[in-house]
Amino acid sequence: MKTVESELKYLKLLAKQYPSISKASTEIINLEAILNLPKGTEHFITDIHGEYEPFVHVLKNGSGVIKRKIEELFSSTMRESEKKALATLVYYPEQKLDLIIKEEENIDDFYRINIYRLIELCKYASSKYTRSKVRKLLPEDFRYIIEELLHENIDSHHKQNYYKSIVESIIETDRSKEFIIAISKVIQKLVVDRLHILGDIYDRGPRPDIVMDTLMDYHSVDIQWGNHDILWMGAASGEKTCIANALRISARYANLDIIEDIYGINLLPLATFAMEIYKDDSCDSFIPKISDQDVSTKEKSLIAKMHKAISIIQFKLEGEIISRRPEFEMKHRLLLNNINYDEGTINIKGKNYKLKDSYFPTIDKSNPYKFTKEEESVIEKLVSSFKNSEKLQKHVSFLFSKGSIYLTANSNLLIHGCVPLNQDSSFMKMKIQGIEYKGKELMDKMESVAREGYFFKENTTQKQFGMDMMWYLWTGKCSSLFGKDDMTTFERYFIVDKEAHKENKNPYFKLREDEKMCEKIFEEFNLDTKDAHIINGHVPVESKNGESPIKANGKILVIDGGFSKAYQKKTGIAGYTLIYNSYSLQLVSHNPFTSAEEAIVNESDILSTTEIVEHKDKRKTVRDTDAGKKLQEEVNDLKMLLLAYKKGLIKEI
Incomplete structure (x- = not known):
């Protein structure tokens, strides 16, 4: 128990800031008044995926x-x-x-x-x-x-x-x-005291850079990283596999201009290489998914060739990490070793599949993961471009400074994807650098290692392991950002049979309907089991099929409703957001946004529907928040300082 005598050394330091009874008293009065103000409004948004226009509008209208x-x-x-x-x-x-x-x-x-x-x-x-x-x-x-x-x-x-x-x-x-x-x-x-972004700012949509610039100008924001964000963070650190993945996804959605025009990354070496190697290949499996874009046949063909070229490079690069990091337990993903290049088939999990594309001019059948000299040159040039992109580095630095894998805020656990669980609802374990971690400790350790991958010096073992961890967070089974057992990228490109495309979700996504499981997670993260919620995105809620974003009797709120146009056919809406004010927790579902021009000229707002998830008869005040707890500690310290003045243990100045 704290006493004036035991805390005297600290109180003397505090006295320098409040050198008299009157000044300490005034500050106590001020802080007590603040503690009784209504709690500020929190705004939660997730899975923006570069769709800047609806995001900016939702931000503007709160x-x-x-x-x-x-x-x-x-x-x-x-x-x-x-x-x-x-x-x-x-x-x-x-x-x-x-x-x-x-x-x-x-x-x-x-x-x-x-x-x-x-x-x-x-x-x-x-x-x-x-x-x-x-x-x-x-x-x-x-x-x-x-x-x-x-x-x-x-x-x-x-x-x-x-x-x-x-x-x-x-x-x-x-x-x-x-x-x-x-x-x-x-x-x-x-109207919004704090903005929470629950991940996946990047990929699919046209302008994640505008989203990032908007967030950097916002008055109060935190970010919980998504798997697509960590991919770009890894790419900015110079991790080759993350770079290849980021380029592949950009090519898949015909969104290479974000790479070249916005971030100033030189794609000429990749384009030249792709045109040379795949000049006689139609690359049908790699035709980009284009919507609302006017792309010529010639440009589409070039993008498809670049798409295939970077995909093959990606698979080879993944092989390097998998071999280097046995603790990732991903040897089963070394699929290039399982291809019968003469017959054009592949064996996966004991089953043979016919490849729909068996043209692999850069693969050595005797050593499939070996790079050609041309591929090595392309990779090195891309690494240099990503690491020297001033705008990308500025954005990624912001993601590190304002972001984390998870956040506990005002009795809520904010995560992008999941808390990795086993089928029996126990926390999934993983050995990192010889030590076994699970639950909160695993997520803390992964975040710490990822930061080393960006901030540590070049050519150190810590930086290399940290960069590898960022790739693992993108695609590994114990990653809370990914939340699946495998990422079947190769299968989706090369195998027609959709059985091979299946990605099994972490058991969390079934167990999250169980209130007891939620309480177990709350205890793991030191949250009050009565008032806490888990708020996450990552897996789109299929509203049109009757799926509810409210799980476990209101303990879990899944607010990925399809900000990204790529998901809106599946969800039937254009995103969920969440508002948490001093009286209630409100889930807001949004219809598709037309355009900013339409909103300005015709004064049309996004059609939104609000559902009250939780209502409190007694209004929450600042005292009930995390910030309020810190203010209360300051009040308690100042009251001890007053007592020290009155006892004469500290003299007024």
């Missing part, structure tokens, strides 16, 4: 939070059309104002009306925060003005002229547009 606040505030004073117009103005102030300025006859009246409305909305959104917290979110140019307007009462007889003069001055000095843009962005920040 999964409907802004719209609900407008409804609550102006329900009896504004028409529906006016509410829609105001919401659009908040979401896209720059673009909407450009249209309005062209069309509006009396622009000053428009500015006047909407400035007053935006001030009221901003007041409402900021009401559960301290002034100091709101001040930090205000733009420098308008900080003083917005702060004055937020804390003045428009109905006060004494301040009416003052309030009015500020608004009129904004209009007269031709700063209305800039002010509306600034206060709209403040409102966007205020």
Whole structure:
């Protein structure tokens, strides 16, 4: 038990910050007030997969939070059309104002009306925060003005002229547009206290870089890595197999421009190699999956050849890691050894399959995993390009600084995929560097090793093992990010029989319907079994087939509903998001988003449906959060400091 005497050394250090009874008392009063404020709103999004337009829109509208606040505030004073117009103005102030300025006859009246409305909305959104917290979110140019307007009462007889003069001055000095843009962005920040991204920012969709740039500008965010994210993180560290996988997926979805145009990675060596080696091969199994894109036949043919070339390189590279790391237990994936190159067949798990493509000009039948000199040259050039891409390194550095394999936040366990389990619901074990790990300790160890793969010096054993671990996290059976026994990439390209394509999900995905299993996981991660939830994505919820995202009587929430267009036929919707405010946990399902232009011009929002998963009669306060627990510790320490002052153990300055 802590006593003033036992903590005296620490309290003397604290006294330097609060050198008197009055200053310590003032801080206690301040912190106690903060602890009684309502809990901030948390926003959960997962499996974005480069679909930047719907992501940015959902971020701007706070999964409907802004719209609900407008409804609550102006329900009896504004028409529906006016509410829609105001919401659009908040979401896209720059673009909407450009249209309005062209069309509006009396622009000053428009500015006047909407400035007053935006001030009221901003007041409402900021009401559960301290002034100091709101001040930090205000733009420098308008900080003083917005702060004055937020804390003045428009109905006060004494301040009416003052309030009015500020608004009129904004209009007269031709700063209305800039002010509306600034206060709209403040409102966007205020409605969400913290954003949680539960993985898979990368692959399939067109512009993951825009998603990353948006997150880097966001006021408060954390990221739980997905298997597609760790793949790009491995690629940025220079891990060859991750590079090959990232390129293969980009080619598969005809999305190589993200590699070349956005990240500045030179694909000419790969293209030249592919055109030379596969010039007489149609590469039918490698024709890219193209939707809503205008790609010429010639370009499609080139992409297919590059796609096949990098795929074969990938399989060879995987062989190197599998042979180097017996602890990964993946020898059964050395499939190039199982091919009968003369007959065009392959034996997998004791069964022979006919290959639909048996043209392997770069494979030596006697040594299938040996690279040609040309392949080695292509690989080395790609490694150099990935490691020297300034933009990619900036994005991946952010993923490491803001990210983790899992996060416990306010009684919730946030993971992308799963907690790896055995059939009997015990935690799956894996030996890493001779020591056996399972459950939370396994996930902690994997994260630590992966960080070494990115941050350690070149040509060290730690960096090499860390890079190999990033590849394992992409595809290994004990990876919480992957959650399957095998990744059957080779089979999907080369075997018609879909039986060979099967990937068995980790038992977690069946056992997650069991509340007792959930409680076991909560205990493993030191969470309160009564209030905790597991929130994850990774496996799309097939809503159109009646599958519910709510599992184990509300203990697990699976919020991958198909942000990626590639999954929307399967899910029937365009993504789930989750809102956790001071009263409730709300699951929001979204219909497909048309475009930002449509939203701006026609003032159309994403059609969303909200389901209350959990409602609390007593409003949660900051005291009930993780941040609140830390603040309470500060209060307790300050109270001990007061006692030390009163006892004369520490003298006031």
